[in-house]
Amino acid sequence: MYQHDTRTASPRGPAAPRSFSERSYLVDIPERHKPRHGSCGIAGCMNIDGSLISGSKIEKMITTMSERENGLGSGFVAYGLFPDFADEYCMQFLFENEESQALTEETLSEWVYMIKDEKVPTFPQSGMSPPFPLVWRYFVRPKTGTEAYVRTGLSEEDYMVRLVMSINESVPGSYCVSSGKDMAVFKGSGYAREIAKFYNISRYKGCMWLSHSRFPTNSPGWWAGSHPISILDWSVCHNGEITSYGVNRKLVEMAGYKCTLLTDSEVVTYLWDLMVRRHRLPVTATAFAMAPWYYRDIERLPEDERRLANQLRITYKEAFLNGPFSILVGRSDPVTMIALADRKKLRPLVMGESEDGNSVYAASEECAIKSVQYDAQIWATRAGNPAVVKLGEGIVRRGTEAPFLGAI
């Protein structure tokens, strides 16, 4: 929500953008994107038995809600995408040019072994505003055997987080948009249907997809700031505003994360990584800390739960996401989809399940689900109550249960 770097913003108004990450380009809204009305759209789908879903399905879901977006960002994330390289971290980058790619590769070679790299095919669409970034992916293994690694004292995952943060912060024109195993993020500035065509999303197949179409309200619409926002295998699609951004940002920055994407939504991704992966909190407890009950409602819980709820509110008060939001969160190992709305349900979120129970959906609007699964049974999660779906297990929580139910 805050714009950190205004030094290059032009006071005289629009200037022709020279690069995809140029700051003046970020804040100028082209005429065709001038807001009418709308809000972000989110959509996700998953097959519980792990069977693969074509990208065209998620493309249909998110474009059904095209009335929500204004063409300033969209993105997709697929899990179960690289079975042949499932043990390597897949780092996918947006590069300004060959120079930023060379600088990035220099950094990468110090930190990781490169197993394979490839250009991600892109197909610029006539409606999109150039310049377009160079999209490249690297399958890497961290150099954990070296003395330099041992000296950092970091776990393998934290080492990867530090690498991503250092590239995003210090390599000009280079942004790592995803860095997890067996997954990748495809995002950019444009309408959902344009971004889907730009990456030709229908050529990919995954067992879970999340997607986002953007209506930026108080942060710039630009390529790396589009959703999903990802670190390691976490990805977050967010609809809403985080008004507590300053406090949340302090918490994640103290834990070593760097906020470089000029949007409030990135703190949500880092909070999930911090609380679930590093602090080993269960998903239900993390969701409660992000969207806690009022103290007067906590008083009505049974004693054990009341104590837990109060401890979470006090210990993780900086993780409380104030403001309206609904988020879709993805992670792998096992592939999991988490859907969560804020504690007053100020943003829409509905879930759907196919009749055979194998396909589970989440979206801002029911029409997104019904457009791909007409027989879907639809329900709405409750405020601040996470729905959790796991590969192989099914719907672990429907988002209507009592808090903390189901140790996940």
Place this chain on the structure above:
Amino acid sequence: MKDDNSTVVIDAGERNQLGHPLDYRELNRRIRKALSEGQERIVLMNVMGQRYIASATGSPGMRIEIHGTPGNDLGAFLNGGTLEVFGNAQDVTANTMNEGRIVVHGNSGDITGLAARGGTLLVKGNSGYRVGIHIKEFEGSGPSLVIGGFVNDYLGEYMAGGTILVMGINCPESPVGLNVGAGMHGGRIFVRGGLEGHQLGPGACLAELDERDAAAAEDLISQYEAAFAATVDRTVPLRKVMPLDSRPFRGHYDSTTI
């Protein structure tokens, strides 16, 4: 196209040259065209998220059937007639409705009946958060919202008039969430089934139904039964939520006002 009974059928599932689904503007343009030609019976097929359906239209004889999932703001500013949805409605159904009747054979989403000023909304199943927020009545005209199943928090928030009935059919627990009637200063909410004091929002209180309330509730229950061919058990008691005060903010901003 027209069928024999001079009903206009519009297929909202048709695609344009680019393969995009029928835009809501085009759909509403066709509805208005049919109405302007005196065609008051309209059937919409394969609706998939098109917004603002039949908004600011309406005549006493208008009857629009909707098959599929209509988008947000269904029947916004409706001025009369009947909209009947065979499926679920999304968020903000009956936004600022003035007159007429919306019948949903399914569930409706959050903010159902936002700021309604008249007319009747009947939902067979459940609804979401902030149902009937800021509905109002004036000069003998007021909205009635009937939800067959349960609703969530902030039912009738800032309510200034009108009637809400939540029936809790097939709902073992309380059919309403927290903060019922928060900040309300007019109107009445009937809850069929469990309702405890802690569920009331600030400015609302529990009361017994008087004869006029009981008659109004019975009328709404009968309308629900007729619309959905249902039978509602009359032995489950009704509770009434009403405002503590018609002017809750008196003196808060200007101590000299009375």
